[in-house]
Amino acid sequence: MRMVVAVKQVPDTSEVRIDEERGTLVREGVPSILNPFDEYALEEAMRWRDQLGGSVTVVTMGPPQAEAVLREAVAMGADDAVLLSDRAFAGADTWATSHTLAKAVERLGGVDVVMTGKQAIDGDTAQTGPGIAASLDWPQITFVGKVRELTEDGIVAERYVEGGCEVVRSSLPVVITVLKDANTPRLPSLRGKMKARKMEVPVWGIDDLGLTPDQVGLDGSPTRVVRIMTPENPASGEIHRGEPEEIARLIVDQLLGNEAD
């Protein structure tokens, strides 16, 4: 089973602030980490590889320093890694990112399953996984909480959706996005860490992927971020004191009054 896990380097969101004037995230001094959801995708891919044989390749698109998350994934047990990095890729939205990642999957060739986390903790769009599937014209199963079956003939996965669980069967190749429910990611191993430090990570740019400048980065992105801000805190509530009946009447009146507005 040849599997690709698409991962993302994200700022540790517990430490990110917003620059409201410039409409960007303040990333200086904020540690970068492997998107936590992608760890579950990686673990899921590695478990099936350990059982069925085959390989797990991790791919990310990002600046040169994004290589760090690829090495982290290899330390955890991925077989190899590819970094998609090019000045032209800068400013990509989820459309351009998905398209670029899909091209990498095509170039790797013979891929049966692409896995990725359900979303990244910085953008929170949950669009890149589905975008890869759309770009490749492959079926997709999103929000996978459990992969029941994976064989050459196909995949059976449980989607944890609001109010229930859908069991979905698909042929291969397929793209799936993975939830935290799927597994417990393993720790890196010492051998993995050594391998990760020594390995050469191939870097693929726009030409390697057969893409043109209008398909990637800012130019290939239909989305424009108009404004970014921290929402204002909602006004604090009112506290009424008195007899329960009296307060209840007051609140009902207020609510009805508001509704009439």
Place this chain on the structure above:
Amino acid sequence: MNYYFSEELNDIRELCSEIAEKYIIPVRAQLDVENRFPAEIIRVMAESDLCGIYIPEAYGGSAEVFGGGSLALCVATEELSKACGGIAVSYAANALGAMPILLSGSEEQKQKYLPQLASGEKLAAFALTEPEAGSDAGGVKTRAGREGDFYVLNGTKQWITNGGEAQIYTVIAQTDPSRGARGLSAFIVEDGTPGFSYGKKEDKMGIRASSTRELIFEDCRVPAENLVSREGYGFIVAMKTLDRSRPGVAAQAVGIAQGAFEAAAKYASERVQFGRRIDSFQGIQFMLADMATQIEAARALVYATARMIDAGERKFEKESAMAKVFASDTAMRVTTDAVQIMGGYGYMREYPVEKMMRDAKITQIYEGTNQIQRSVIASAVIKETASGGGR
């Protein structure tokens, strides 16, 4: 202090710190209360390749990567001990059990047993102590009589770390009672060997996550090929093993002390009395300064000894004993002061330092009491003086 570790040694520290944070700290208090062996955590360590760091590559380990494995084992043990001395000793006792095979075993014994220990598939334990043979190892009563291709073991071992949890035991027994310590021999005994069973599981003051148990041998027939080294060499095998393992206990002590120091220093930075953080009081400051200094000195001695062993030095019993004495006395002092700094909170089970104080005590006792260590150090320095030397 920067000890200029290789990247590989830093990998060990990082990984152990991650294991401590994710797997040990959340359960350490509970394992302590329940007196429960951390089998799951040992499995995680095995999967992270930590069980073979002191075993040569030829036997499935990775000691060469770390320049020998002694320092590697100390770093791992120290880092794990920062979180829990009991879990750390369950890990480190494997090395103690493996050491007789590693240092004195035949090629066949190494090929057969070391890879299983390096992978963590099996655990090991070392069995020397008996009810009447503690510091005086020559008092071992467990008998091993030769019968054809077997040795028949009879007797009881006491306070065996990893007892009942390990699958491979190196056991010191008498093959010639008339010769005392020179009549001792070392044997490899596997779990499940008929006549080999486990007795009382001890209820201890500290390191309660570790298993400490009696081993009972009743006409236990051990294949003659499981004799380690030669008949009569058991005492030497045991002493070589302990010389090698003492820096590990010292590292455990450094880790426990560091864990207690960090907890106390953090507490002192947050606790307000008389309108001020208590770390603004000189009485607390001087305690913190002494604790930090003593820990660093102990750590430096442990690392220097381990590096000496890794460099291939053959004689290190004095340094090994010094590291063990100094680090364990430091651990006892520092953990006691940590409880003191935290006052009533320090004394409560809700905070981790009272456990660290209980865990620290054993490091002054096991793998040779600190009194025995001082005898070792004294006899070495007296010899050096007599020969006009010393270092």
